[in-house]
Amino acid sequence: MIEIKDIHKTFGDHSVLKGISATFEAGDNSLIIGGSGSGKTTLLKCMVGLHEPDQGAVLYDGRDFTRLNFKERIEIRKEIGMLFQGSALFDSMTVEENIMFPLNMFTDQNRREKLKRVNFCLDRVNLEGKNNLYPAELSGGMKKRVGIARAISMQPKYLFVDEPNSGLDPKTAIVIDDLINEITEEYQITTVVVTHDMNSVMGIGERIIFLFDGQKEWEGTNKDIAHTDNQNLNDFVFASKFTQAARDKL
Amino acid sequence: MIFYPLGKYILLLKAVFRRPEKWNIYRKEIFHEMDSIGVGSVGIIAIISIFLGMVTTVQTAFQLVSDLIPKSIIGSIVRDSTILELSPTISAIVLAGKVGSSISSQIGTMRVTEQIDALEIMGINSPGYLILPKIIGAVIMIPLLVIVSIALSILGGYIAGTLSGAVTSNDFIMGLTNGFIPFTVTVCMVKSVLFAFIITSVSAYQGFYTSGGALEVGISSTRAVVVSCISILFADYLVAQLLL
Ligand SMILES: Nc1ncnc2c1ncn2[C@@H]1O[C@H](COP(=O)(O)OP(=O)(O)O)[C@@H](O)[C@H]1O
Ligand SMILES: [Mg+2]
Numbered sequence: 001m002i003e004i005k006d007i008h009k010t011f012g013d014h015s016v017l018k019g020i021s022a023t024f025e026a027g028d029n030s031l032i033i034g035g036s037g038s039g040k041t042t043l044l045k046c047m048v049g050l051h052e053p054d055q056g057a058v059l060y061d062g063r064d065f066t067r068l069n070f071k072e073r074i075e076i077r078k079e080i081g082m083l084f085q086g087s088a089l090f091d092s093m094t095v096e097e098n099i100m101f102p103l104n105m106f107t108d109q110n111r112r113e114k115l116k117r118v119n120f121c122l123d124r125v126n127l128e129g130k131n132n133l134y135p136a137e138l139s140g141g142m143k144k145r146v147g148i149a150r151a152i153s154m155q156p157k158y159l160f161v162d163e164p165n166s167g168l169d170p171k172t173a174i175v176i177d178d179l180i181n182e183i184t185e186e187y188q189i190t191t192v193v194v195t196h197d198m199n200s201v202m203g204i205g206e207r208i209i210f211l212f213d214g215q216k217e218w219e220g221t222n223k224d225i226a227h228t229d230n231q232n233l234n235d236f237v238f239a240s241k242f243t244q245a246a247r248d249k250l
Numbered sequence: 251m252i253f254y255p256l257g258k259y260i261l262l263l264k265a266v267f268r269r270p271e272k273w274n275i276y277r278k279e280i281f282h283e284m285d286s287i288g289v290g291s292v293g294i295i296a297i298i299s300i301f302l303g304m305v306t307t308v309q310t311a312f313q314l315v316s317d318l319i320p321k322s323i324i325g326s327i328v329r330d331s332t333i334l335e336l337s338p339t340i341s342a343i344v345l346a347g348k349v350g351s352s353i354s355s356q357i358g359t360m361r362v363t364e365q366i367d368a369l370e371i372m373g374i375n376s377p378g379y380l381i382l383p384k385i386i387g388a389v390i391m392i393p394l395l396v397i398v399s400i401a402l403s404i405l406g407g408y409i410a411g412t413l414s415g416a417v418t419s420n421d422f423i424m425g426l427t428n429g430f431i432p433f434t435v436t437v438c439m440v441k442s443v444l445f446a447f448i449i450t451s452v453s454a455y456q457g458f459y460t461s462g463g464a465l466e467v468g469i470s471s472t473r474a475v476v477v478s479c480i481s482i483l484f485a486d487y488l489v490a491q492l493l494l
Contacts, residue, residue, distance in 0.1 A: 045367075048371055049370075050367050050370060050371070070375075073373070074373040075373075077370075077371060077372060077373030078372075078373050080371055080373075081371075082367075082368070082371045084364045084367065084368060085364070086363055086364055088363060088364035088365050088367065088368040089365075090360075090365055090368070091363075091365070101372075102372045104272070104275060105271050105272055105275065105372065105373075105374055106271070106372075106373070154372075160371075
């Protein structure tokens with residue numbers, strides 16, 4: 001379980017997050033949604049310590065990440081996996097080396113054990129046998145899947161995902177969404193997904209937080225969204241004629 | 251304001267020299283960097299050094315118009331200027347262009363594609379993992395390159411001097427050995443180590459704090475070369491002032 005309490009973040013004189021609190025449960029796939037520039041990525045980065053929040057607390061099962069020093073943070077970081085918007089694979093390394101990298105750094109397993117884990121993770125994302133390809137040789141969807149495999153190689157308790165569907169075709173996007181959802185349930189991971197993709201919201205959004213103007217504007221499930229009377233959320237979700245028509249049918 | 255970047259640079263260096271997570275991974279990286287920085291630069295250093303020696307010899311001979319000065323002095327001048335100034339400084343400037351720009355664009359690309367964030371998330375000290383092997387690799391290899399450069403430069407001088415008839419083989423060799431002060435080699439090595447540190451750390455700093463995209467990576471890499479070159483010449487002066 002992750003709790004965030006009253007997170008504030010300002011860049012220069014631009015106040016991006018103005019006091020956000022929320023709770024993310026283990027085994028749940030929680031979505032953070034909002035328009036471009038609404039501060040979704042910033043919130044995610046504040047949670048994992050890539051940005052320091054100006055104010056507020058981030059509790060990982062009760063441990064306040066913001067109060068820890070560099071060494072203490074490493075212990076929590078080993079329990080965190082993250083999938084980045086552009087996958088962020090190390091492009092000087094093969095697929096296998098990418099996934100094995102955290103194992104090399106933080107475990108004392110021998111090569112055979114590590115290889116077994118790598119192949120298990122690759123299987124899990126349906127990329128068996130792609131061990132020796134370089135990131136440049138992969139399609140966008142494959143990169144995302146390798147990114148997921150790398151994120152789960154250390155068996156994380158917490159998984160953060162930034163825009164899993166950006167740059168993917170709708171069909172591949174659904175494959176990635178489902179994969180994240182399955183992994184979350186299977187290993188009881190606390191997963192936080194940032195997205196502005198309405199297909200994801202309607203498909204896997206069991207718990208949704210909507211950011212607007214630096215605040216948590218709304219919280220609920222994908223079933224609640226169709227019946228919301230929050231004007232800002234309505235404007236965001238049903239921006240297109242197509243989604244408006246879909247809502248009217250619900 | 252120079253103080254803000256300077257402070258940021260020093261803080262980055264502090265992070266670079268944190269205790270490595272796993273030495274054997276760092277060791278592998280260090281060998282890799284030694285190969286790419288050192289072995290990868292032998293060719294260009296060899297070529298510029300030979301020409302440097304040739305030019306120095308011919309120009310020194312041209313300036314020695316008086317018959318009262320023995321020709322052997324050409325050998326001494328070529329030796330001292332090569333060891334003290336030309337080999338370490340020109341090599342460092344060339345390497346700032348070759349090695350510095352590649353370090354800065356490599357690290358800068360990793361920054362803008364979030365690969366550095368990915369390292370941080372895993373709990374890896376990214377400045378240490380990315381920069382320390384480069385600094386160590388360069389501090390070991392660049393002084394060796396400078397020694398190669400000195401040898402080839404003097405050889406180039408010998409060839410140009412004897413072929414053009416500006417100085418005889420005997421005179422040149424006599425000049426080389428006469429009045430040699432071993433301390434000049436010490437100064438040369440101090441400079442080389444310092445320059446190696448400047449090239450790698452300054453370029454890594456520029457890359458590490460890149461933000462934006464491909465355009466900014468290019469800008470960082472240009473800035474890495476410019477700032478490295480200026481810092482090298484400034485350090486060159488400091489060392490000369492302090493040690494000579
Ligand atoms: N490192 C930064 N420095 C300055 N401003 C930033 C930085 N990161 C994000 N911002 C600003 O914060 C706002 C929110 O950005 P972001 O969190 O990336 O939005 P989202 O991910 O929701 O699209 C944007 O206006 C952006 O310009
Ligand atoms: Mg974003």
